[in-house]
Amino acid sequence: MQRPSLAALLPGLFPALTRRSLRIWRQYGVFWLGAIAVGLAAVLYARLIDWGYDAFRTMRAHAAWLPLLLTPAIAAASAWLTRRFFRGAEGSGIPQVIATLHASPSSFGARLLTLRILFGKVLISLMGILGGFTIGREGPTVQVGAALMFNLRRFYPRSNALIERQLVLAGAAAGLSAAFNTPLAGIVFAIEELTRSFSARASGVLITAIILAGVVALGLNGNYTYFGTIDAGQHFPKMLAVAVLVTAIVTGIAGGLFSWLLLNTGRWLPARVLGLYRERPIAFAALCGFVIAVVGIVSGGTTFGSGYAEARGLLDGHEQLSLFYPVLKMVSMVASYLPGIPGGIFAPSLSIGAGFGNVLHVVFDDMSLPMLIALAMVGYLAAVTQSPITSFVIVMEMINGHALVISLMATALVSSRVARFFAPPLYETLAQRYLAPPPAAAPHAADSAQAAEETATATSVTEPQDAAAAPADPLDTLREQPANASDVPAATHGTAPAAATQERDDPPASDANGAAQTGPREPQ
Incomplete structure (x- = not known):
């Protein structure tokens, strides 16, 4: 009679140990793999952008007038692709992350931090740099990192708003850290810019993600400083x-x-x-x-x-x-x-x-x-x-x-x-525009025309809202900012970030989702 293998006996002999290992893996292992993926994505994205700019310089070296044709064509194609397929990928990506963190992560992340938007972010920013656009890769890396980590939420048995928020925050901080090779800046950026608060519970998440992403970046790029080391001298000038x-x-x-x-x-x-x-x-x-x-x-x-x-x-x-x-x-x-x-x-x-x-x-x-x-x-x-x-x-x-x-x-x-x-x-301020709800559709054509005219008068823009896009038209960069923070409509999902004129050290809105399931954090 064939004897059962040791692997087949282990689940029966140690059922509690197996369940515990699976639970630990879901709590920590998935998060660790996500942080490693952020570091890998940051390095590959940086090399892709560098290749794109080198290709542009090579083309321009052969024909100095080429940008007069190439840059407008790429601009038109990029704008069409963004509007048609990748709404939510526009701009630097940091406002999208801020809006997600200060509203309901589930609803806003599902619109602004999807894998489709991640792909569009990389693709169209590469097109932009191939056209010589004055754009950087660091802000997009923040959104890429946040999107990668946010999509890990499906691997947690019971995900909630706090876990999703920690994933987004850790991914964004790790993305900036890996992009610049500045681990301290990643932590400070998460505290000052993204959340404007410090949470002891989230500190371990941030540090772990930044360490793992940084190790991957250092392993692929080596230890370097972004602009090199400057010599400040031993004595500062009198002026x-x-x-x-x-x-x-x-x-x-x-x-x-x-x-x-x-x-x-x-x-x-x-x-x-x-x-x-x-x-x-x-x-x-x-x-x-x-x-x-x-x-x-x-x-x-x-x-x-x-x-x-x-x-x-x-x-x-x-x-x-x-x-x-x-x-x-x-x-x-x-x-x-x-x-x-x-x-x-x-x-x-x-x-x-x-x-x-x-x-x-x-x-x-x-x-x-x-x-x-x-x-x-x-x-x-x-x-x-x-x-x-x-x-x-x-x-x-x-x-x-x-x-x-x-x-x-x-x-x-x-x-x-x-x-x-x-x-x-x-x-x-740009994050506020994502949080502003789209205007209600008018029932009749005449009402629609009148509403469009009123919108044009108030904001100088008649760009139609896309119900499938972010809550506010994310491409509406031509909208004037209201004079008072009270003029900005509140989000329909969660709480909007503090007003743009508010001091940055004000405490953030409290989370309305209650206590969280144990997520990617240090053991209690």
Whole structure:
């Protein structure tokens, strides 16, 4: 008689042990695999974007005029694909994550963090970089990481809002950390930008995800600093305090102006251009692509792409850029963002900041250029995001600039306060638009026309709402922001994030879903 194998006997001999192992695997193993997948996705996505930009530079080297045809065509195709198949993939992706975290993760994540949107994010941002768009990969990596982790919820026996929220938060933080190789910045970003609160329960989740994703990134890319290591010198210049103040004010004004341009497009775009957006959004995207191409040719090609090479060249002393570079780069960045095409603003913002540092070196010529560039990078990034802690931690880790930490902190703080005079926090304001419910459909054609006319009067946009898209039209970047936070309608699912004008240290809305099933966290 054949004797049963040991593997067949184990479930009968140790049923409790088998069930416990399965439960532990569901609680921890799935989460660990997800964090590893985020690190792998971040590395592969970075290499894909680098390949795309190298391909664009190769094509442009053979025909300098090619962007005049290629960039508008890719802009139109990207806008059509985003609107037709990948609503929710537009922009940097960080507003989508914020909206999901501050509302009902189940309903909003199912619209904004699907695998289809993840695929569209990668595909269309690659198309954008092939066309020379001024976009980065870091913001999209945040949404990619959040989407990967959010879709693991189906492997938990009883998932609820708290578990889903922890998965989204961990994936987003791990994505940013792996994209920049800045683990501390990933934690700070999750606390300051995404949730604006600290939870002891979520701390273990964040650290575990960042460690696992970081190990994968380090294993594939090696240990590196994003912009290399700058030499701050042993003695700081006497004018350092003045330079910090001037740099913070200049970059604060520039970053605040950039945010204002994106959030109040209906106030400065000509009426004909607004009409083009309302009636022919694909043609509007092609027009933006043409602007990007013209600006790129005028700048000698320096405004194409994310700007990483230009910023790194300035820091290393190998690049000579025009004093008009930061302004031209801002124009190209606005034109890249308006059509609603997937792409981030982190890396372009750092490049613009480096350009302002190069300009300010004309005034503070006795200071080290890399030091001034570092101050300007953190100042502009803090002005755009209005997240000063995240900004100075990111730049500090990028340049290995621990000696400059006090100067970076001061610049980030002043710059973010200056920017607030011009515009509310960019990511939070865009997240509000996802949380705004779509308007009710009018029963008759006449009522529909009247409602469209009223909407155009109030917001300068008559873009129809798509019921299958996010709660608000995610491509509606031309909508003006209401003056008061009370004018923003509350979400139908959960609680909207704090008003854009509210201080960032206010406590977040409490979770209405009660206690959670034990999720991906440390043992109790």
